[in-house]
Amino acid sequence: MLKELFVFVLGLPILLAFVYDTGQSALADRSLSVLEELIEGPLFGSNLVLYFDPSLDVDFVNNFVTLKVFRYISLIHVDLGSNGSIWSQKQPLEVLRGSYYIHIIICDTDITPFFESVSLEWNPKYILIYSLNADLIWILQEKVFQGIERLAYMSLLPSSLNTTNIRIGLYTYFPFFKENSLSLLGVWNKDSYANVENIFIDRYQSFEGAVFHLGTWFDDFPYLYQSKTEPEGIGEGVEVEMLDAIAATLNFSYTLTTEPPDLKWGAFVNGTWTGMLGMVHRKDKNFTINYFVITSERVKAFDATVSYWMEGFGMSMMSPPPLPKWRGTYYSFRSDVWLGIAVTYILIVLLMTIQDKIQEKPFFGKRTSKWVYFVQALVNQGMTKLPRAQWQRVFIGWWLLYCFIVTIAYTANLIAFLTIPVFPERVQTVQQLAESDYG
Incomplete structure (x- = not known):
């Protein structure tokens, strides 16, 4: 009898270890199947x-x-098991924040130390914690996950712990619920959770009467300013009206600060945030509502609502005086037109000189200047004599027609210039401003 009892006692640990390993293997297989259904289904x-x-x-x-x-x-x-701070510093912003990536954490031990060390920029919209240890559900209540908008937790249901039918439960945590804050949403079934929104439900449907403390400054008329009829510290303005409407819908109240301690709005200086944004960044306050311009630096460190006011910025410069009237003598034509007239005039004189040299009786004598002869038509003066050769007369005729067109165009432009003031070219773009000598 003692021998049989001794053999049983020795064999009991081996049997228990075998049963435990078998159970763990079955849980791992079921977990692998559930994760595959997740990724092939709603997360595909x-x-x-x-x-x-x-x-x-x-x-x-x-x-x-x-x-x-x-x-x-x-x-x-x-x-x-790596350093969360080093990892997060190497990642682009779209990995750390927002909804571009869905974050899935697979664990069976406490993994909060990693997330406590990540940079403050880490704040994804969707996080799913899949635990192979049913006792880790308390992780949902940890501070590192409090700011996550959509947080889900999946693990073995305690009711199926000692059964062959392994069921995986889907949980979430409602931070502001006074009762049933840790809530079982249901048992995993790929048909019941066909889309992302079924898994990641809104955790902030109501704030259950919570009080939020805002970092504000009553120096933001007409958005936020000290009430003229209420005691010191009571604000008025567009932002207060919006807050009251949201608070009534989501069931919360709030407190305001009249001004930040350093009297600054919020800038990143020497590695820290100042002003109202600094109060929020240090977690002294929950959030701020003042009228902030959205910059890339602020977007990296803070989450912002959609814009409720769009404001444009412009650049004003003194209008330049009109150009002096006397400049109309050469501003009537562009520089390239003046150049074309000059080149044409030179070519005409050279061609006429060559023609005149092959004549038995040259038209231009030694006393007649070809340059003066051809310029007369350009200044609207008549020619005193014409060549005898017919082909030279045709040549001169074309020149006279050319000069007639040029002088008519010049006269018309000159009259317009003298009648309507002409201003210098104005700066229209940032590039033109950079290239100008303004200021």
Whole structure:
């Protein structure tokens, strides 16, 4: 009897270890199947950031990352055993913030140290935590995940812990709910959760009477300013009206500050934020509502609402005086037109000189200047004599017609210039301003 009892006691740990390993293997297989259904179903086509707990079984990780569906997805792998600060500093903004990537965390131990060390820019819209350890649901309540807009958690349902029918539950955490803040949304079924919005529900449908403390400055008329009829510290303006409307819908109240301690709006100086934005960045205040211009530097560090006011900026310059009237004598034609007239005049004189030399009796004698003869028509003066040769007369005729057209055009432009003031070319673009000598 003692021998049989001794054999049973020795064999019990082996049996328990076998049962435990079998259960863990079944859970891993079921988890792998659920993750595959997730990525092939509601998350298909989404860009993913996958975080892996270093304590995960190597075979499980290898089987997961080699799924065929990953061939068609933009994928980033992250080791949760690495330094979160160094990793986040190397990532572009679209990886750290917003909805461009869906972040999936696969773990079976506490992974909060990694996320406590990431940069403040890390704030994705969608995070799914898949835990192979059913006891890690408390992670949803950790401070590092409080600001995540859409947060979901999947793990083994406690009711199926000792059964062969392994069921995976989908949970979320409502930060402002006084009761049932940790909520089971349902049991995973690929048909019931066919799209992203079914998995990542809105966690902020109501703020349950929470009080938010705002970093504000009553120096923002007409948006926010000290009320003339209420006590000190009570604000009025467009932003107060918007806040009251939102607070009534989402069930919260708020407090305002009359001014920031350093009397600054908010700029990034020597590695820290000043003013109202500094109060929010240090988490002294929950948020701010003052009228801020959106800059790339601010977008990197803060989340902003859609714009409720668009304002344009312009540049004013003194109008230049009109050009002096006397400049009309040469401003009537452009520079290239004047150049064309000069070249034509020279060519005419040279051609007439060559023609005159081959004549038995030259038309131009030694006393007659060819230059003066041809310029008479350009200044609207008549010619005193014409050549006898018919072909020379035709040549001169074409020259006279040319001069007639030029003088008519010049006279018309000159009259217009003298009648209507002409201004210098004005600066129309930033490039022209940079190239000008203005100021």
